[in-house]
Amino acid sequence: MEVQVAPLRAWDDFFPGSDRFALPDLKDISKWNNRVVSNLLYYQTNYLMVAAALVSIVGFLSPLNMVIGGTVVVLVFLGFVWMSHNKDILRKLKKQYPTTFVVAIMLSSYFLISYLGDVMVFMFGITLPLLLMFVHASLRLRNIQNKLQNKMEGIGLKKTPMGIILDALEQQEDSINKIADYISKVKE
Numbered sequence: 001m002e003v004q005v006a007p008l009r010a011w012d013d014f015f016p017g018s019d020r021f022a023l024p025d026l027k028d029i030s031k032w033n034n035r036v037v038s039n040l041l042y043y044q045t046n047y048l049m050v051a052a053a054l055v056s057i058v059g060f061l062s063p064l065n066m067v068i069g070g071t072v073v074v075l076v077f078l079g080f081v082w083m084s085h086n087k088d089i090l091r092k093l094k095k096q097y098p099t100t101f102v103v104a105i106m107l108s109s110y111f112l113i114s115y116l117g118d119v120m121v122f123m124f125g126i127t128l129p130l131l132l133m134f135v136h137a138s139l140r141l142r143n144i145q146n147k148l149q150n151k152m153e154g155i156g157l158k159k160t161p162m163g164i165i166l167d168a169l170e171q172q173e174d175s176i177n178k179i180a181d182y183i184s185k186v187k188e
Contacts, residue, residue: 058125
């Protein structure tokens, strides 16, 4: 499997005026989840740039605590993903309530980091970039190019870092999964 880096989207596409942003329909969690997943895949390189800038600033101010905090979050994430693949109840929780699963990872990381060191590094260096990504992905309306790129990602034409993370969290769009299943059946 060859991992490809998604292209950097134009900043005026990433953060234009308010006409491309709208509150999600809180009554339709599935549609909101699809919007978030779609935007995370489409704008992943832009999100990486913003997160890298914030992590760099915090890392410059407190490098050791940032390394410890990042290591703890990665280890907790990998532990939760491993447990969810080995325990059916956690797999169902992850699939049905992805936000709860991510919040559990972040809370576990928070408590471990508070035990080990500086909580402010966790708040500004790790949580703030994730929160900004989630808010943008929730509010940003999808466009045709966004949907097309995500279809290509979902049917296996491209594998990107965000696609791999979302696969680990089992958070791909339902329609993408249906297309991928259909294509695999046709190949057989």
